[in-house]
Amino acid sequence: MTTENEQIIIARARQGEEEAFTLLVNKYGPRLQQMVLAMVRNPYDAEDIVQEAFLTALQRLETFKGDSSFGTWLYRIAYNRTIDTLRRQREVTVETVYSSSREEPSDFGQLDSKAEISKALExxxxxxxxxxFLRHYQDYSLREIAATLNVPIGTVKSRLYYAYSRLQAELSKIREAEQKWSI
Amino acid sequence: MEHLNFTQLNEYLDDEINKDKLELVRAHLFSCTQCQQELSRIKDLRTQLTKEVQTLGGDVKPALGWEKRLHQRYRETYRVKPQWNRSWGRPVIAALVALLLLALYLPLQNRVPLRRPSGPSVLEPIENLPSPHKELRLFGLDQQKVPESLETRPERAVVYTSTNEDELEQVYQELQKAGLQPVRRGNEILVERINLQEAERLIAEITKK
Structure with missing residues (x-):
């Protein structure tokens, strides 16, 4: 689907042609759904976010003045909705969204790599x-993230590097705790 | 050069170091074990993130039918044109219009007299008569082929048809003279309970006259 073709498809989808909408959903839907689901960890929240993202992206296309693709616009909306949902989830419970997936230490008190990351992301x-997630799940470059979030690249670097720093510190803590547990 | 800080090391991995500083950074990394170790830790973290984040959503399945509901919302938001109005919609509409015209045309056809073939004969059955009678229509003289089933039970026959009133009247009178009881029906002359061969013979005679 070239950019030009995609513009035609988007125009058709906005005119109510469901076939065109289906093409967009097939192209972006599954990946977006999976990423949002990986972040919010709740299938119903993920579904709401994806629905809102698709419909809002089509309805408010005029407000998107970027040179980027429809995908960028779609992910921007999905990102903002996801952030809102995560904030709401964290307000509701002290336990973070990753608690449900937290894996118990194995017999020797060791978390596997996935569980470590999952816990650290909290x-x-x-x-x-x-x-x-945009960087490591979606494999976006820093510039693609900046375009998606409509923020300067410096802001992306700042958020991402700070996230790395916190993750690194948290992983160290987790591993220290595991070592103590195993002794 | 001082040690590289966390941001600089990440920028180095992201190719975000200015060209004029890049050589300095490389030179420092080449010689500084501490920065090499820190860089290696950041790399490991990133590799681990890329590997594990991909699978984080794997244990939570999307709600069943999410795509169906997404399409439903789309239909509610946009007054979706029916599917048939797109790829194969036009041929279907054309066919419907043709059927409609045909439906309008056929009753009109029934109201006006059917055009009768002129010249050599056509013998045709009327299958849908409400009465138990069979009816034969002889639209002329030279019957080329008479179906066997009709020959065996010719209980009723239209023996002559014409749009020429004088001709019809002449045939009518000739049939009466022959002792038959012809009946006029529009531009047809009917003779009931007539033997097919007899009808053919009569018409042949009349026509000769």
């Missing part, structure tokens, strides 16, 4: 978490 703010 310390990040929603904004930092979002940037980490």
């Amino acid at each position: 310390v990040l703010s929603p904004e930092q978490l979002g940037v980490v």
